[in-house]
Amino acid sequence: MRKYFISGLFILLLASSLVLLPMPPDLDSINRENRNINEMPELSVQNLLSGDFSKGFESYVDDHISFRSELMSVSDNIRARLGYSKEDTGRIILTSADVGVGAEDRRLVVYDDYIMEMFKKNEDAQTKYVEALNEIRTAVPNDIRMYSILVPTALEFCDKYKNDQDSQKEAIEFVSSRLKGIFPIDVYSALEKDSSDSLYFMTDHHWTANGAYAAYKQYMSVSGGNVVDKSEFTRKENGDFYGSLYQKAKSQLIDQKMDTIFYYDVTEKNQFDIKMRAEDNVTEYGVGAPMFDLTKSNYLLFFGSDHPFMEITNTSNPDGKTVLVIKDSYANAFLPWLSASCGKVLVIDPRSYGGNLVEDTEKYGVDEILVLNYVFSPTFTDYSDYMKNII
Amino acid sequence: MVFSSLTFVCVFLPMVLLFYYLCKNITYKNVVLTIASLIFYAWGEPSLVLLLICASLVNYFLAIGIGKCQRMGNALCAKLFVAGAIVFDILMIGVFKYAAFAVESVNGVFRLSLPIPEIGLPLGISFYTFQILTYVIDVYRKDTPVQKSYLKFITYVSMFPQLVAGPIVRYRDVAEGLDHRHVTVSDFADGSTQFVLGLAKKVFLANFAGDAKDILFATSTSPTVGSAWLGIIFYSFQLYFDFSAYSDMAIGMGKMIGFKFPMNFNYPYISRSVTEFWRRWHMTLSGFFRDYVYFPLGGSRCSRKRMCFNLMVVWALTGLWHGASWNFVLWGIYYGVLLIIEKTFFKKWAKVPVLSNITTMFLVVIGWTLFYFTDFAQLTVFFKTMFGFNGGLYDLTTVSVFYGNIVLLAALVLASTPLPYKLFSKAISIKGIGPLIEGAVIVVLFVASIATLTGSTSNPFLYFRF
Numbered sequence: 001m002r003k004y005f006i007s008g009l010f011i012l013l014l015a016s017s018l019v020l021l022p023m024p025p026d027l028d029s030i031n032r033e034n035r036n037i038n039e040m041p042e043l044s045v046q047n048l049l050s051g052d053f054s055k056g057f058e059s060y061v062d063d064h065i066s067f068r069s070e071l072m073s074v075s076d077n078i079r080a081r082l083g084y085s086k087e088d089t090g091r092i093i094l095t096s097a098d099v100g101v102g103a104e105d106r107r108l109v110v111y112d113d114y115i116m117e118m119f120k121k122n123e124d125a126q127t128k129y130v131e132a133l134n135e136i137r138t139a140v141p142n143d144i145r146m147y148s149i150l151v152p153t154a155l156e157f158c159d160k161y162k163n164d165q166d167s168q169k170e171a172i173e174f175v176s177s178r179l180k181g182i183f184p185i186d187v188y189s190a191l192e193k194d195s196s197d198s199l200y201f202m203t204d205h206h207w208t209a210n211g212a213y214a215a216y217k218q219y220m221s222v223s224g225g226n227v228v229d230k231s232e233f234t235r236k237e238n239g240d241f242y243g244s245l246y247q248k249a250k251s252q253l254i255d256q257k258m259d260t261i262f263y264y265d266v267t268e269k270n271q272f273d274i275k276m277r278a279e280d281n282v283t284e285y286g287v288g289a290p291m292f293d294l295t296k297s298n299y300l301l302f303f304g305s306d307h308p309f310m311e312i313t314n315t316s317n318p319d320g321k322t323v324l325v326i327k328d329s330y331a332n333a334f335l336p337w338l339s340a341s342c343g344k345v346l347v348i349d350p351r352s353y354g355g356n357l358v359e360d361t362e363k364y365g366v367d368e369i370l371v372l373n374y375v376f377s378p379t380f381t382d383y384s385d386y387m388k389n390i391i
Numbered sequence: 392m393v394f395s396s397l398t399f400v401c402v403f404l405p406m407v408l409l410f411y412y413l414c415k416n417i418t419y420k421n422v423v424l425t426i427a428s429l430i431f432y433a434w435g436e437p438s439l440v441l442l443l444i445c446a447s448l449v450n451y452f453l454a455i456g457i458g459k460c461q462r463m464g465n466a467l468c469a470k471l472f473v474a475g476a477i478v479f480d481i482l483m484i485g486v487f488k489y490a491a492f493a494v495e496s497v498n499g500v501f502r503l504s505l506p507i508p509e510i511g512l513p514l515g516i517s518f519y520t521f522q523i524l525t526y527v528i529d530v531y532r533k534d535t536p537v538q539k540s541y542l543k544f545i546t547y548v549s550m551f552p553q554l555v556a557g558p559i560v561r562y563r564d565v566a567e568g569l570d571h572r573h574v575t576v577s578d579f580a581d582g583s584t585q586f587v588l589g590l591a592k593k594v595f596l597a598n599f600a601g602d603a604k605d606i607l608f609a610t611s612t613s614p615t616v617g618s619a620w621l622g623i624i625f626y627s628f629q630l631y632f633d634f635s636a637y638s639d640m641a642i643g644m645g646k647m648i649g650f651k652f653p654m655n656f657n658y659p660y661i662s663r664s665v666t667e668f669w670r671r672w673h674m675t676l677s678g679f680f681r682d683y684v685y686f687p688l689g690g691s692r693c694s695r696k697r698m699c700f701n702l703m704v705v706w707a708l709t710g711l712w713h714g715a716s717w718n719f720v721l722w723g724i725y726y727g728v729l730l731i732i733e734k735t736f737f738k739k740w741a742k743v744p745v746l747s748n749i750t751t752m753f754l755v756v757i758g759w760t761l762f763y764f765t766d767f768a769q770l771t772v773f774f775k776t777m778f779g780f781n782g783g784l785y786d787l788t789t790v791s792v793f794y795g796n797i798v799l800l801a802a803l804v805l806a807s808t809p810l811p812y813k814l815f816s817k818a819i820s821i822k823g824i825g826p827l828i829e830g831a832v833i834v835v836l837f838v839a840s841i842a843t844l845t846g847s848t849s850n851p852f853l854y855f856r857f
Contacts, residue, residue: 009830065845084795092606092787
């Protein structure tokens with residue numbers, strides 16, 4: 001009797017799990033991860049030999065299993081019972097899924113509702129980053145002033161855990177002290193002193209419009225120019241979201257609070273013309289694109305995404321300076337503030353820019369160049385290569 | 392493809408069992424099994440499946456040659472054939488697994504800069520080469536007859552349940568099953584339970600222990616004494632549950648298709664001596680080295696000096712088998728030395744309860760430290776940290792991981808003893824409700840394992856790299 005019962009039960013379990021695949025997938029669970037569902041890979045000899053088919057098929061199975069949300073919530077409940085978190089301690093967890101934020105250290109700190117990346121220095125890569133900046137300095141005309149901002153992340157200001165990672169302050173100083181003819185802007189102190197609420201998102205690795213404003217004020221105080229007052233603009237919200245860090249570790253997070261995306265509407269007092277240039281450096285797109293893309297309720301609200309090249313003209317301030325920003329996505333929340341103070345802001349994302357920096361500085365009559373990245377970017381080995389390739 | 396993946400559990404295994412049981416004839420069953428095994432292997436190594444086929448073909452013909460020579464009474468000819476097979480197999484594993492290591496070592500010793508060959512390690516090469524060796528040597532020793540059917544031979548060599556991470560199944564243990572095998576419903580039921588228990592062991596014990604260890608070892612700053620010990624203890628559990636889970640799943644699937652694979656682990660962490668530990672850990676590998684290296688060298692029936700030499704050879708090779716790196720050799724030698732010391736001075740220590748368990752586990756954990764760090768500089772720093780010469784006693788990471796995994800830690804300790812399985816066996820033998828309890832455990836563990844695998848990235852078995 002036992003043998004028939006157990007064998008039958010196991011066959012039933014296997015058959016049920018096989019049936020879970022052709023059923024409609026749980027698209028909601030995929031949408032919550034801000035990505036597209038993995039489709040069945042093309043069955044070709046090339047794909048089979050390269051191993052792409054097997055990898056793609058496994059991703060397809062992982063995404064198409066029915067009741068994905070329910071199954072993941074069972075998993076969450078199991079993981080939450082492996083131990084407990086002392087309230088005053090918080091938790092360190094290990095990320096598994098890679099959603100495109102390639103930190104060297106895969107640990108995240110979960111403390112006081114914040115999920116924070118742990119920083120790991122990489123002096124070889126940081127040296128390459130310095131070289132890239134110095135090469136850019138040499139390539140552009142001497143009369144163009146050049147500034148560097150490296151933005152620390154939330155964990156650096158969390159007294160409890162800041163020493164469990166490599167010092168971001170030291171990493172910033174490592175870069176700043178080796179720059180030649182480039183002025184480092186100390187946004188670290190500005191952020192440390194700022195008493196505004198929510199300088200960083202709780203579930204995303206980016207800073208908020210408040211954090212960006214603190215850095216902007218510091219930048220303007222060094223480079224010169226009219227600083228706009230945050231209180232003169234309406235603070236607007238555009239929905240709640242779970243950010244990239246949550247997506248990396250969501251299976252281990254229970255009852256995580258959501259972030260609210262907010263912005264200060266600088267377009268109330270300024271008229272902006274925005275246009276983009278594609279990777280081919282020829283095709284123009286997005287003419288008249290909004291500064292705040294209200295179809296996005298996360299960090300992508302700022303300009304909709306990262307673009308290879310953006311030209312933001314403040315028609316309300318035709319006499320303002322022209323600043324060229326070389327940046328990662330951290331700058332996106334900074335640019336609205338900067339654009340409000342300038343006549344023109346040109347934005348280069350080195351990861352996809354297809355033009356030549358020197359030609360663009362001449363073409364637009366650039367007054368100054370600002371390189372703004374978050375402190376992790378110099379530790380990514382490939383990022384400096386992208387930077388070097390723009391000249 | 393790994394056993395603990397949705398693709399394997401939800402697609403591959405049901406399909407294989409379906410086609411397998413649709414076939415009535417043993418030849419068709421072997422065909423299904425071989426095709427499934429080659430797909431399983433090619434899934435991760437599309438081109439290197441050819442190496443597996445090539446190795447099986449060469450050894451198949453060489454074994455036939457051995458058989459023919461023996462039938463003709465030509466011992467020298469048989470010896471040449473078996474030597475040819477051994478040389479071929481060792482060369483194959485040497486080139487694919489050890490070539491880069493050898494060149495690196497030569498470069499290091501003689502300060503040369505010879506180009507290091509970039510050869511990818513074929514999945515499970517250490518396992519299937521040893522299995523093939525057991526066949527040709529046993530044929531030569533006349534312990535098993537020559538297999539004349541290539542289909543049956545490749546079915547044995549490529550059999551997916553134990554192809555990439557053991558247990559190391561000797562040909563003679565499955566030879567009869569290749570010709571005719573019968574799966575009883577009782578075998579299938581036992582196999583199902585063992586498979587699900589193994590799956591749960593991998594998903595809940597090995598993977599979670601691995602996560603905890605990774606947090607402690609991923610630290611960018613130097614770990615504390617507490618983090619170092621806690622981390623290496625989690626790693627020790629991860630290794631055991633990872634590898635024994637794979638063996639459980641392999642043995643369980645073997646039962647479902649009519650093969651009885653040997654036991655590979657027998658609660659090694661309750662051992663009272665290093666000798667006992669190796670009788671309980673990776674038993675099929677120890678058995679291989681005992682029967683095919685240690686005994687032929689003279690074993691212990693020789694002078695004390697010679698026995699020590701034999702032991703050191705066996706353990707250096709055991710270490711090297713685990714990986715092409717000097718830390719594995721060191722790890723093997725460490726055990727060789729420990730065994731000699733134990734046999735010479737501490738024969739009676741194993742009779743002291745608790746204390747002998749503690750000392751054995753201490754030595755095993757130190758061994759896993761040698762095993763973990765392939766870089767000697769890192770190993771030195773880590774040892775310094777473990778024994779208080781680096782860093783503080785503990786920090787927030789230590790405290791967070793300890794409390795955050797305290798239930799897991801208790802479960803790992805408990806599951807390392809026979810107690811949970813004894814309780815389970817007792818519960819399922821209760822008249823009337825026993826099968827219901829067993830069924831409930833299977834359903835809960837299976838569903839929970841599938842749930843935990845959903846949305847998580849793959850966690851390959853650690854022993855895949857050997």
